[in-house]
Amino acid sequence: MSIFKKIMTAVRGGASEAGEAIIDANATRIFEQEIRDAENHLTKAKRDLTGVMAEQMAAKREVDRLQREITEHEGYAGQALEKGDETLALAVAEKIAALESDLSAQQQAHDSFAGNAERLKELVKKSERQVAEHKRQLSMVKTTESVQKATSAITDNFSSSNSKLLSAKDSLERIKAKQQKFDDKMKAAEVLESENSDTSLEAQLKAAGIGNQDSSANSVLDRIKAKQKQ
Amino acid sequence: MSIFKKIMTAVRGGASEAGEAIIDANATRIFEQEIRDAENHLTKAKRDLTGVMAEQMAAKREVDRLQREITEHEGYAGQALEKGDETLALAVAEKIAALESDLSAQQQAHDSFAGNAERLKELVKKSERQVAEHKRQLSMVKTTESVQKATSAITDNFSSSNSKLLSAKDSLERIKAKQQKFDDKMKAAEVLESENSDTSLEAQLKAAGIGNQDSSANSVLDRIKAKQKQ
Amino acid sequence: MNIHTIADHLNSLADNSDTGMSFDCQPISGEVDVLQISILGREELPIFVSVTEDQILCISYLWGVEEVKPECIAPMHESMLEMSIPMPLSSFSKIGDKYVVFGALSISSSLADVEHELTVLSNNAVEVIDDMSDFLL
Amino acid sequence: MNIHTIADHLNSLADNSDTGMSFDCQPISGEVDVLQISILGREELPIFVSVTEDQILCISYLWGVEEVKPECIAPMHESMLEMSIPMPLSSFSKIGDKYVVFGALSISSSLADVEHELTVLSNNAVEVIDDMSDFLL
Numbered sequence: 001m002s003i004f005k006k007i008m009t010a011v012r013g014g015a016s017e018a019g020e021a022i023i024d025a026n027a028t029r030i031f032e033q034e035i036r037d038a039e040n041h042l043t044k045a046k047r048d049l050t051g052v053m054a055e056q057m058a059a060k061r062e063v064d065r066l067q068r069e070i071t072e073h074e075g076y077a078g079q080a081l082e083k084g085d086e087t088l089a090l091a092v093a094e095k096i097a098a099l100e101s102d103l104s105a106q107q108q109a110h111d112s113f114a115g116n117a118e119r120l121k122e123l124v125k126k127s128e129r130q131v132a133e134h135k136r137q138l139s140m141v142k143t144t145e146s147v148q149k150a151t152s153a154i155t156d157n158f159s160s161s162n163s164k165l166l167s168a169k170d171s172l173e174r175i176k177a178k179q180q181k182f183d184d185k186m187k188a189a190e191v192l193e194s195e196n197s198d199t200s201l202e203a204q205l206k207a208a209g210i211g212n213q214d215s216s217a218n219s220v221l222d223r224i225k226a227k228q229k230q
Numbered sequence: 231m232s233i234f235k236k237i238m239t240a241v242r243g244g245a246s247e248a249g250e251a252i253i254d255a256n257a258t259r260i261f262e263q264e265i266r267d268a269e270n271h272l273t274k275a276k277r278d279l280t281g282v283m284a285e286q287m288a289a290k291r292e293v294d295r296l297q298r299e300i301t302e303h304e305g306y307a308g309q310a311l312e313k314g315d316e317t318l319a320l321a322v323a324e325k326i327a328a329l330e331s332d333l334s335a336q337q338q339a340h341d342s343f344a345g346n347a348e349r350l351k352e353l354v355k356k357s358e359r360q361v362a363e364h365k366r367q368l369s370m371v372k373t374t375e376s377v378q379k380a381t382s383a384i385t386d387n388f389s390s391s392n393s394k395l396l397s398a399k400d401s402l403e404r405i406k407a408k409q410q411k412f413d414d415k416m417k418a419a420e421v422l423e424s425e426n427s428d429t430s431l432e433a434q435l436k437a438a439g440i441g442n443q444d445s446s447a448n449s450v451l452d453r454i455k456a457k458q459k460q
Numbered sequence: 461m462n463i464h465t466i467a468d469h470l471n472s473l474a475d476n477s478d479t480g481m482s483f484d485c486q487p488i489s490g491e492v493d494v495l496q497i498s499i500l501g502r503e504e505l506p507i508f509v510s511v512t513e514d515q516i517l518c519i520s521y522l523w524g525v526e527e528v529k530p531e532c533i534a535p536m537h538e539s540m541l542e543m544s545i546p547m548p549l550s551s552f553s554k555i556g557d558k559y560v561v562f563g564a565l566s567i568s569s570s571l572a573d574v575e576h577e578l579t580v581l582s583n584n585a586v587e588v589i590d591d592m593s594d595f596l597l
Numbered sequence: 598m599n600i601h602t603i604a605d606h607l608n609s610l611a612d613n614s615d616t617g618m619s620f621d622c623q624p625i626s627g628e629v630d631v632l633q634i635s636i637l638g639r640e641e642l643p644i645f646v647s648v649t650e651d652q653i654l655c656i657s658y659l660w661g662v663e664e665v666k667p668e669c670i671a672p673m674h675e676s677m678l679e680m681s682i683p684m685p686l687s688s689f690s691k692i693g694d695k696y697v698v699f700g701a702l703s704i705s706s707s708l709a710d711v712e713h714e715l716t717v718l719s720n721n722a723v724e725v726i727d728d729m730s731d732f733l734l
Binding site for chain 3: 355356360
């Protein structure tokens, strides 16, 4: 059964089986090990690819060098023939034959490296896709298990707190009532604030000596005298 | 009708009414203007709050200063009384009475600023909540409209391209077939690669002069002679 | 990022949140750590946060199957699926016999991202209950 | 972030994607800009990307209502809601008469985030079709 189907089955089981693992702990460890293996495999494939591409480049350089040398020696052989020196020409031709044999070997090696590099590139991409896919599946398993355990913790906490479970409609009603109360309080505070501003003005008038003076110099003096008698 | 219900109604309409706006362009502009207004309102409330808090602090400093000065003058009045200078004591008491009147005004101003600051803080928070809520609602409208327009563009593009719409099962089958073909190709490439390695070895043997020599010196010389005759 | 970092951040915000919301965090112990987050004035609709290896899950419980008018289950499911794209940062889900709205954030999200997610999730939850209440008994 | 930035990035990746996937992007003109993204080997299940003011929406179409066994609509809707949390980075939705999986990213996401989202979304889509095919005709 695919991971997706296992999870579909597990979540359908619901809160009653919250403790049950989707894939057992051992299977999870195996799954995680598989991801690590795939990642190691990927690292190895990338290193191999780097090596093969270096060899491919080296072979290409050797092919180019041999081709240049062959062209050069063909020139020498031509010059020897023009001078009528058949013996020298044959010696050069022997050298060319050896170079050509070398070239053929290098060309085949190069083609082989190129093919190998192509194959390794595909392998790297395939491994990258597999690692991403395994990680996605493991994330699904872990998320599902986490949600089931969290649900279980929340349910336990709720039952132990003896709080009454409200319906969604009742919750909403209470929230709206609190909101209304808050808005009313703000409006009242605003009214109070404007009243306070008036009081403040009154106080300022008093400070300027306009209006009633509730603290006369004589009463202050009486107060200080009373303090001294204590 | 709430934005949420408008969107529920609009998406229920489906692709056939894709072009229809959830709230008309003019209403969207009004909505966006409301958000800008709320943001300006918020900026103003924050500035007011900063101002009021500064005034509150200034009033607090003044209250403290007046209290210190009253205590100081109470000391002077006490000393005047101890020296039996009732006239001087009364003059100081007049000063204290004035300071106390000042203090009462400053204390009232301070309390008023404090109440005002509290109210402005609540107002700032409320405005922040409103701005966030309006932005959330506008995002819902814009996302829904964008999805409807995108769906419409995709549908138009699809019908104009005359491509045959595959069922999900058929699509999956084709994807799996391509996957299989790719895996087969990779396996074949691997086999070929190991064969190539053998060929490469053969080529290397040849280069070392072991095995058949297919390019003899004489044939090279004949080739060069033939070239010269051209 | 773990639930304690989130709790410390939200508790330290006090009046300095950019969203105008006041949070109160309470860890719940269990096989996994869960943070119960109450928002001032919305204590009836707490948000539960848990952290896995790769994501931060924020869940708000909406209502139980038993609160839905039986004939409304089908249209409700359809509406939930239809509203899933328009609803920002959250999706509907069903956990056991409870319907929820939830948001999942990357483990590398900033604390500001988490705060924004919680605010939008709470607003989504309140609006969903208000506007889907026709489906409820 | 707009669809052209995304297209340029994905097209320039070639062999250098970290996810092993090769993308091919094709803009679709219309009232809003939409980017059709094909993944090599999965051309039958393209992903459509559009960008709004605050998010990047990635949508993969699964199947039409007419492909579902009529008696399976209800259990399918329920499974979709139940799988919504476990399925990483994507959720189910219904657009008109089509079912989709989609992912929404913040407009401030990095191009690497977008690439990761597309890869996971594509994998989710393929797996969903495979594992929900019992519901289909």
